[in-house]
Amino acid sequence: MAGRRDVWGAAGAAVAGFCLLLPLTGCGGPAATDSTRAEVQRVLDRRAAALLGHDGTAYGATGARTEYTRLRALPLSSWTYRVTGVRRTSAGAVADAELRYRVTGYDTAPVDTRRTLTLGRTADGKWYVSADRPARDAGQQLWDQATVTTAKGAHSLVLGAGRPATELRAFVRLADRAVPAVSGAWGPRWSRRVVVLVPRTLAGMAALLGSPAVNYRGIAAVTTGEAGGAGKAPADRVVVNPEAYAGLGDVGRQVVITHETTHVATRAHTTAATPLWLSEGYADWIGYLGTGRAPEEIAPELARSVRDGRVPATLPPDARFGFTSDPSELARAYEGGWLACRMVADRWGTERLDAFYRAVGAHGQRAGAVEQALKEVLGTTAAEFTASWRAYVRAQLG
Known part of the structure; x- marks a missing residue:
């Protein structure tokens, strides 16, 4: 953790909801048929393929384009949904799904998080997604907060929520110095790459971690195995608290990022x-x-x-x-x-x-x-x- 945690990192694990134990009905609402669930799965499969293929037209054909716009800058090697429950509503349906994705060149295993999708139906009976949001008790993902911006270094990828890429370059410089410093002390047998998330506010940081903001006040950064995910830690994320971080000097900022990068390197041990x-x-x-x-x-x-x-x-x-x-x-x-x-x-x-x-x-x-x-x-x-x-x-x- 960083900041005194400047204080340093911690990880929050999402708790699987009871609803996910009910494969078709969810919590409340009439049960969906197997065919409805299969139809919804196909829509989400097309949506995922369009996102990976950078095909905005095909993505729009499956429903709302908000996520596509916000996710365009995120380098993805995989993105899949697995529908775990569907229930019908007066306006259409609500689906519970497990989203798994990997950031190209950084994630050795998929990040796994739970989503709730609202679906409508066209006059000719085709399903479309009208909203895609975190499941109850699941943390947000960065794109839930704003359009994702990126800055890439030799050893790092910095992702911001609605922040200009020029602002993220300062984090790239710190992370690119941290990775070889950690390898020099710990050794080279780790990924030697780090992903840094920079939300806009303390509240944004807390939402990514799925915990109250008061828990992180005065803490400059934390490291979590899966920000907003299931806590299996296949993909570490350094999550910055921009409010506490702003109060640090140059040395303090470097110490924070190097400290958190050490947690990434030592995670397996x-x-x-x-x-x-x-x-x-x-x-x-x-x-x-x-x-x-x-x-x-x-x-x-x-x-x-x-x-x-x-x-x-x-x-x-x-x-x-x-x-x-x-x-x-x-x-x-x-x-x-x-x-x-x-x-x-x-x-x-x-x-x-x-x-x-x-x-x-x-x-x-x-x-x-x-x-x-x-x-x-x-x-x-x-x-x-x-x-x-x-x-x-x-x-x-x-």
């Missing part, structure tokens, strides 16, 4: 076994590499606590990293995680730090993951590591 002090601390460690910032500049809240004689007794637990936590407590959690990773790099070396991160994630479950990795990779115990970390915090910030 970040599991339920990985504590947040490690995942967020490691992303901060890479984010701040080469900035020349002193420890007390990077960890001001923890430094204040140390000067007041309050050195944390333990590494920060996951609960301290909550978006709604007290800002000072949240900052100290991030700072403590960063210092733990910095200590490992200083004492054992960067290769051991990377190996430690991978070993923890490979454990499969939280219980015993850190302890086993400490023993096997660093040759120490949890008690010894915590004592060393507390001494390191005092030495760096005292």
